[in-house]
Amino acid sequence: MAAPSPHPPTPSCPPDIASQERVHPMVQRPRRPLASLLLAASALTFGLGAPTTTGITATPQPTPATPKPARDVATAARPNVVIILVDDLDWADVSTYGRRDAPTPNIDRIAQSGVAFSDAYVAASVCAVSRAALLTGRMPQRFGFTYNINDEGDKGAGLPVDQKTLADRLRPLGYRAAAFGKWHLGSDPQFYPTRRGFDEFFGFLAGETNYVDPATPGIVTTPTKEDKYEIGPRTGNHAMVEGPDARPADDFSRYLTNQITDRAVDFITRATADKNSPFFAYVAYNAPHWPLQVPQSYYDRFAHIEDPVRRTYVAMIAAMDDGVGQILDTLEKRGVRDNTMVLFLSDNGCPHRFGFCNPDHPFGAGKFTYLEGGVRVPFVFSWPAGLKTRGISASPVSSLDIAATVLRAADPAHALPRELEGHDLVTTARKPQPDRLxxxxxxxxxxxxxxxxxxxxxxxxxxxxxxxxxxxxxxxxxxxxxxxxxxxxxxxxxxxxxxxxxxxxxxxxxxxxxxxxxxxxxxxx
The missing domain is CATH 3.30.1120.10 (Arylsulfatase, C-terminal domain)
Known part of the structure; x- marks a missing residue:
């Protein structure tokens, strides 16, 4: 293997991310074209603490006995929570870790006021199982949710009703909760989001749907090398619904990424009108999942990308990133950004078969597999009132950690439920766990x-x-x-x-x- 360069390229994210902590030389991959690319996951790290051996166990993390002063402790008020989960976005296609292929300035904004985990993982390399883990804080295989939900063949499949979601656990603490976008945790009535702890829902119940009518002016629809069917009207579980009665809410002439953003912004605006009640927004974009559809204005930004399939995928990421920016702007305008936990991650890696994944990076594809590109994902976390800016951390973390982190902050006086399997990300950011199992x-x-x-x-x-x-x-x-x-x-x-x-x-x-x-x-x- 070629020796690492002693002078790594400057990360494309603003210097206040990358320069917060010690930066190691970039590791290059031998023999293949990957050698010319950055591999920041194993290269960008901050000083590691004493080794701690931890596995995926149901052991609550202890509350620090002596809180640190200033910003590394929770505020008196329970924090608001915004989880932004995107679909099939690979690690290599955000700019937070120093990549330049797909600029994501708003995802970078989250890291600029928090931490970007370069070695972050999800619980499975497929959508439904990964989502079940995030919302329960448990490995779904432990309660039989082992495989993906097939929209056509798995009748009656869904997140078992005896498994509490994060929304279920936050409700007794006074939180108002809403979910927007892709659900994919069961389409039967007992699995519906408003029966799983959420007060509001707008989205679709299936694993995928179309973004917009391709006949809509100003829309680019790009066939891939393995399109499954022609894009037609959204029907059945692919249609947009809302409210406790799942009433139709479809507007097939509007780009779905923008609709999800608008709904999230509206909820945050309404929720912040009540100063005494914290909120939880679960914003589950289906972007940049297949099919490839994007407004022409975004497609035009990337004229330098010759392959129209790859170009459309990167443009879809840009449209989603702008939505993230609108959510952050709303939190700032409403005066709640400091005491709002914002977590951004992907549900798994990119599916190689369509031809739009990053072919020049070892983490650029791998959905459905247990290569790093299947389960290692972009993951950034910010809570200005409770965590100082940390830069890029190579401490291994998991999407299982989200429920534990939120509940530790929302209810610090009580021990975490024993069945939770995650670690507190605030503690991990301050004291890395390089030997976690x-x-x-x-x-x-x-x-x-x-x-x-x-x-x-x-x-x-x-x-x-x-x-x-x-x-x-x-x-x-x-x-x-x-x-x-x-x-x-x-x-x-x-x-x-x-x-x-x-x-x-x-x-x-x-x-x-x-x-x-x-x-x-x-x-x-």
């Missing part, structure tokens, strides 16, 4: 990471690999024969996790061999 998997494919070492394992292929993510972020060099101790340890963690799980509530759809950005692996769907 993370385990993932959907039978028959699993993975585990601790420190820089990662094991990938397929039970039906009877195959496993050990990687050093710092030296080999592209996961090309199997070290299992040279490092049997770490190989055995991480395989043992996978086996303990796997054998603890109940039977899936609905069946596996398929597995198959795929090649993602030049790497052969197994896809689970």
């Amino acid at each position: 993370l385990v993932w998997g959907q039978e028959p494919v699993y993975a585990a990471r601790q420190g820089d070492k990662k094991v990938w394992l397929s039970r039906d292929w009877n195959q496993s690999h050990l990687y050093d993510l710092k030296a080999d972020p592209a996961e090309e060099q199997d070290l299992s024969a040279r490092d049997p101790k770490n190989d055995k340890r991480l395989k043992g963690a996978i086996e303990r996790y796997r054998t603890s799980l109940p039977a899936p509530l609905w069946k596996l759809h398929s597995t198959r061999k795929v090649t993602v950005n030049g790497r052969e692996t197994e896809m689970v769907y």
